[in-house]
Amino acid sequence: MAEGLLTGTLGNQGSVPVVEIPAGLAGPGQFGNRELSRTGHTRWIRICHWIMTVSVLTLAFSGFFILMAHPRLYWGAVGNDLTPALLELPISRNFRHSGWEPSIPFYADAGSPVSAVRTYDILNENSWGRSLHFLAAWILVVTAAVYVLSGIFTGHARRHLVPRFGELAPRLLWQDLIGHLRLHIQPTTGGPPYGLLQKCAYFAVVFVALPLMIFTGLAMSPTIAAAYPILRDVFGETQSLRTIHFFVFVVLILFLVVHLLMVIMSGFKRQLRAMTFGN
Numbered sequence: 263m264a265e266g267l268l269t270g271t272l273g274n275q276g277s278v279p280v281v282e283i284p285a286g287l288a289g290p291g292q293f294g295n296r297e298l299s300r301t302g303h304t305r306w307i308r309i310c311h312w313i314m315t316v317s318v319l320t321l322a323f324s325g326f327f328i329l330m331a332h333p334r335l336y337w338g339a340v341g342n343d344l345t346p347a348l349l350e351l352p353i354s355r356n357f358r359h360s361g362w363e364p365s366i367p368f369y370a371d372a373g374s375p376v377s378a379v380r381t382y383d384i385l386n387e388n389s390w391g392r393s394l395h396f397l398a399a400w401i402l403v404v405t406a407a408v409y410v411l412s413g414i415f416t417g418h419a420r421r422h423l424v425p426r427f428g429e430l431a432p433r434l435l436w437q438d439l440i441g442h443l444r445l446h447i448q449p450t451t452g453g454p455p456y457g458l459l460q461k462c463a464y465f466a467v468v469f470v471a472l473p474l475m476i477f478t479g480l481a482m483s484p485t486i487a488a489a490y491p492i493l494r495d496v497f498g499e500t501q502s503l504r505t506i507h508f509f510v511f512v513v514l515i516l517f518l519v520v521h522l523l524m525v526i527m528s529g530f531k532r533q534l535r536a537m538t539f540g541n
Contacts (some may be wrong), residue, residue: 339499
């Protein structure tokens with residue numbers, strides 16, 4: 263996890279605002295007048311980070327390809343080309359088709375369902391995207407579980423990911439946000455301690471967004487849903503799950519973009535070395 267988001271109160275030195283930590287909130291090795299940490303990241307964090315990086319990129323690629331096959335989102339139990347969409351995404355030729363082949367009733371009844379075949383072949387007919395997506399998803403699930411459990415038992419989560427109550431004062435959050443919007447980013451230490459906004463972002467991703475992404479993905483699997491129908495009952499019907507899954511994906515991609523920008527702005531070489539070699 264990269265350094266970059268800072269914490270503390272916003273002061274002025276001349277005409278240039280700087281970010282400092284109040285003495286009451288600064289712990290050993292935190293920003294401010296205390297000595298910065300130089301230990302980098304521990305081995306288990308580095309291993310989990312790179313495995314999750316590869317799996318998340320694979321999930322993003324395969325998930326986007328799956329979405330291209332049917333770029334329409336619905337809410338409820340049913341959704342197809344014959345039902346209104348909650349959101350249509352213009353990301354492939356499947357966004358708009360040129361019509362339907364002649365409909366054929368299944369049986370000679372007025373209320374009989376009819377076939378609905380498009381006038382062109384759709385993307386992802388061989389479903390390789392889904393196979394790759396589920397493979398990468400299980401790798402992410404296992405690695406994320408190792409990361410969270412290790413973080414809890416080693417104290418990493420408590421010390422570095424969970425914001426302390428005193429840090430969540432609106433004034434400190436606002437001042438930290440203003441410091442980042444003005445791009446006053448200090449050089450990285452290559453590891454913990456993290457800044458206030460950084461801890462809030464990591465906490466939201468690790469303990470909210472990723473679990474929600476994983477559980478909605480599992481609940482969409484016919485096999486998992488049949489074995490554990492409670493997942494679908496908790497998060498909604500199949501099409502609702504797909505829509506939630508998509509919007510969480512968007513949030514995670516936005517986090518990834520900001521994360522990379524912070525890595526670059528706070529010292530790319532130092533960050534990369536710390537996350538790869540631990541120093």
